[in-house]
Ligand SMILES: [Zn+2]
């Protein structure tokens with residue numbers, strides 16, 4: 001999609017906030033090399049612009065409790081430089097300056113540190129809170145911070161639970177999607193480099209799911225066929241396979257810049273600053 005000239009453009013900064021290890025490849029890409037264990041980064045995204053307050057997308061693994069990932073058979077590490085304090089400082093910001101938190105979803109490695117951001121309003125789909133409380137994906141929704149988020153319902157003005165797609169600011173759109181969890185959300189951002197979509201865990205590996213895959217060759221075939229949406233292989237971690245595959249295709253058809261939370265291809269391509 002081309003840049004929308006009628007709307008402002010924004011900058012997106014990549015925050016590298018944790019490293020996850022011990023993940024089976026078939027968890028990342030459905031049925032891909034089961035038994036092969038790899039590591040991935042965990043990112044948050046900072047959205048900045050002249051007319052908007054600083055926005056942070058996702059808050060990573062709980063810093064005071066990194067062993068929380070053991071519940072999924074994974075490990076999380078975080079260097080001093082990967083803390084939110086240090087990552088935000090790279091861009092001249094302090095934790096208390098973040099005014100809006102958005103969540104792609106509420107899995108164990110995506111909303112762990114919301115309690116740091118005492119000045120932020122938190123926005124995500126109501127369905128995701130319902131899904132996380134209902135325990136449908138078990139250990140992926142840890143009570144330690146899901147309970148905290150439920151409590152914020154009772155803090156006036158703290159949580160905004162959305163029920164439909166919405167324009168947050170001109171050029172920043174929130175899209176409900178069921179493509180990873182029931183209440184996942186994509187964040188569309190107009191940038192000078194094109195239409196960016198922060199897509200949470202709908203895509204773990206753009207390369208293996210959408211561009212080239214030495215085992216599932218239909219991915220490569222789709223990629224090469226001009227005018228057709230790219231390969232639609234889902235991740236191995238979904239609540240609904242149909243929705244997961246459809247969501248991958250939609251993102252690949254719409255985005256110039258695909259920004260998953262765990263895909264090192266983002267930094268390889270763009271570095272830590274986009275637009
Ligand atoms: Zn997830």
Ligand SMILES: [Zn+2]
Pocket residue numbers: 107109110201261262
């Ligand atoms: Zn994740």
